[in-house]
Amino acid sequence: MARAFVYVILGGGVAAGYAALEFSRRGISHGELCIISEESVAPYERPALSKGYLLPEAPARLPYFHTCVGAGEQRLTPEWYKEHGIELILETTVKSANVKQKTLTTENGETISYRTLIIATGARALKLEEFGVRGSNAEKVCYLRNLNDADRLVDVMKSCVGGNAVVIGGGYIGMECTAALVTNRIKVTMVFPGAHCMVRLFTQKIASFYEGYYESKGVKFIKGTVVTSFENDSEGKVTAVILKDGTRLPTDMVVVGIGSRANTSLFEDQLTIEKGGIKVNNLMQTSNSSVYAVGDVAAFPVKLFNGDTRRLEHVDSARKTARHAVAAIMGPRNTSDLDYVPFFYSRVFTLAWQFYGDNIGDVVHYGDFTKGKFGAYWVNKGRVVGAFLEGGAKEEYEAIARVVKLKATVKGKDVVEGQGIDFALRACQRATPVHNWRSVVGVAVAVLMFAVAFRYGRRMF
Numbered sequence: 001m002a003r004a005f006v007y008v009i010l011g012g013g014v015a016a017g018y019a020a021l022e023f024s025r026r027g028i029s030h031g032e033l034c035i036i037s038e039e040s041v042a043p044y045e046r047p048a049l050s051k052g053y054l055l056p057e058a059p060a061r062l063p064y065f066h067t068c069v070g071a072g073e074q075r076l077t078p079e080w081y082k083e084h085g086i087e088l089i090l091e092t093t094v095k096s097a098n099v100k101q102k103t104l105t106t107e108n109g110e111t112i113s114y115r116t117l118i119i120a121t122g123a124r125a126l127k128l129e130e131f132g133v134r135g136s137n138a139e140k141v142c143y144l145r146n147l148n149d150a151d152r153l154v155d156v157m158k159s160c161v162g163g164n165a166v167v168i169g170g171g172y173i174g175m176e177c178t179a180a181l182v183t184n185r186i187k188v189t190m191v192f193p194g195a196h197c198m199v200r201l202f203t204q205k206i207a208s209f210y211e212g213y214y215e216s217k218g219v220k221f222i223k224g225t226v227v228t229s230f231e232n233d234s235e236g237k238v239t240a241v242i243l244k245d246g247t248r249l250p251t252d253m254v255v256v257g258i259g260s261r262a263n264t265s266l267f268e269d270q271l272t273i274e275k276g277g278i279k280v281n282n283l284m285q286t287s288n289s290s291v292y293a294v295g296d297v298a299a300f301p302v303k304l305f306n307g308d309t310r311r312l313e314h315v316d317s318a319r320k321t322a323r324h325a326v327a328a329i330m331g332p333r334n335t336s337d338l339d340y341v342p343f344f345y346s347r348v349f350t351l352a353w354q355f356y357g358d359n360i361g362d363v364v365h366y367g368d369f370t371k372g373k374f375g376a377y378w379v380n381k382g383r384v385v386g387a388f389l390e391g392g393a394k395e396e397y398e399a400i401a402r403v404v405k406l407k408a409t410v411k412g413k414d415v416v417e418g419q420g421i422d423f424a425l426r427a428c429q430r431a432t433p434v435h436n437w438r439s440v441v442g443v444a445v446a447v448l449m450f451a452v453a454f455r456y457g458r459r460m461f
Contacts, residue, residue, distance in 0.1 A: 002111040005034045005087075007329070010094060010104065011120035011263075012037020014046050014315050015295035015322035017067025017076055019118055020086055022326035030085025036104065036112065039146060040091050042078045045070040047315050049150040050173060051347065054157070054180035062147075071319055097266045099288045116329055119278060119286070119293040120322065121263035123313060125149075128168070128227070128256055135230035138238040140253040144173055145260070153177075156253050157184045163252035164189070166241045168227055170197040172346065173257025175210070179348035181255070182217050189220040189249055191227060191241070201344065201359055206376060206388065209369050213351065222247070230254070260313060262297045275299045277311035282337030284325035292329065294321040303339045304385075304405070305358060316343040341405050354397050357386035357404035364413045366420035375400065377416055377423070383407040387424065399424035406431055 007023065009016045016035050020043070023033050035043070045065045052060030069075050081088050089112075096105045104112045125145040128136035140160070142153045163186055167178050170192030181188050190197070196207035211221055222243070231240040231248075241249040262277045272279040272287040277299035284292045284300060295318035299311040320340060328335045345354045351372065361380030367373050367390075378386035384407060387400035403424040410416055416423050 001109065002113065003034075004113045006032040006115045007034075007118070008104065008112060008114035008116075009033070009035045009118045009120055010097075011035075011122055011295070011297075012039050012043050012088075012090070013120060013122045013295065013318065014043065014067055014070075015118075015120040015122070015318040017043030017322075018071075018319045019120065019294065019322040019326050020081070020084075021068050021073060021076060022323045023330070024084045024086070026326065026330040028085075028330075031087070032085070034087040034089055034112070035081075036089045036092055036094060036106075038091065038093050039148075041147060042076060042081060042088055042090075043067045044147070045315070046146075049147065050144060050176040050180070053150050054154060054177070054184070056157075056184050059154075068319075070315065094266065097270070099267070099270045099291055102290060115290065117291045118322075118325055118329075119267065119291065119297055120295050120318075121266070121297050122318075123260040123262045123296040125173075125256075126259045126261055128258070131226075131258075133227055133229060135232055135238075136256075138230050138232040138254075139236050140238050141230070142253065142255050144177060144255070144257065153255065157181065157186060160252040161185050163187070164250060165253045165255060166191060166227075166249050166251045167255045167257070168192070168241075169257035169259070170194055170199065170223075171257055171259065172198075174255070175214075176346060176348055177255045177257060178214065178219055182214075182219065182349075186253075187218060189222060189251075190214075191222045191225065191243065191249070193224060193226050195223060197221075201355060203359075203363050203365070203376065205365055205369070206374075206390075209372070209374070209390070210351070213349070213372075217349070222249075260296070262311060264297060267291075273299075274309055275311050279309065283328035283332065283335060284321055284338065285328065292325040294318065294325045300338065300340075302342065303337065304341055304407075310342070312342055314342075314344050316345075341401060343401070351390065352392075353388065353390040354392065354400070355386070355388045356401045357384075359386045359388075361385055362413065364416045366417050375421060377403075377410075379410045379413060379416070382410055384410060389421065392421070396421050396425070399428050402428045402431070 048060045048065040063077050066075050093107045094104045095107045102114050125143045140156050143149050165181050165186045165188050167174050167190045178188050225244050228244050229242045230238050233239050277297050278293040280286050280293050280298050280300045286293050296313045299309050301307045302310050324338045359378050361378050364377045367375050373391040375389040377384050384403050387404050389400050408427040
């Protein structure tokens, strides 16, 4: 059995949805595009899984968070794909790819050929078994990457209300799932090897604020260690977590968030791999001119970082790289190089932060950490390369994004510390509209996405 398409998107996550919308806007014909996904549903806004989906009351559910509502765009339901002649090939795993022959082969033996391929396979959650942790296949040990994971986590939480949970990992998933567990009236102990939470992004001072806030909600932290094994009961359910020093933590459930790995295996011998992802150029084109890669799986040059190749795992990157790839495919002569400002955000409890740029160089903190309105600038070679803000207003978030985009000059770190958020606001006021119009558009879109999440409720995104 064989089918042929002009365009194939391999992967059914966030990037696939945004790419499909961009293709439709650029006038593809019915029957030219298909999306191949291992999931059973049309592409959706994945951030909802660690936020609104886990709430005990009025939780977010499909179809309300199908792409592309996260960026203030229309909701692409299964009916939308049908109306636009885009075929969804769901619950399908591709077992092999041949980029020279331009074919994909599925597990059931079907061959799907393409003229242009967009790889949007994302990343997979790392499993404890990969690190030799004994007993980690026990019942009520949960991961969170897709809708099935989220459904299982919801069911497990419902069975553990009033009980105990151990969260392994202090990154995005660990922090956001811990907030959800607390909201579901489950007592949480977080365990991670770092000196503080969000160690890849937060400074010690920033982390201390969030850890203190979590502790006020009853969360306990055990830092600087790892899990070595689990204890299970006769039914195979987890009953305790054992740490490296022998400490035993009785528990009713476990949530694991220890990182991820890009899904590159189908292409590792055929395309250039760099920094754990599929290397692409500024048009998201791989080492094979007929193949593009977007989202978590793509390692692309970041203009802001002088062209340094980065693989960025975040929904904002997935959305924008997907759109850019389609623009390059459909109109290469009219598409400029990708000019992306790395953007990360999170919302837990009543807190909300945004980060733009890179966290290298000297850090300058400012604001009132006791009142939850504070921020930081990262200064490298006399210029701002990164900025963080907790509890900001829309125009303040926009300002820190633009000040990073501008690589604003810093005359003295004491001046920046004294001015705080006003430094970014003033720097933006000094910038000329002609010089920065492209920056304004990109930043506005990112801030709009954040605002839309609030409009639809903190619970969703």
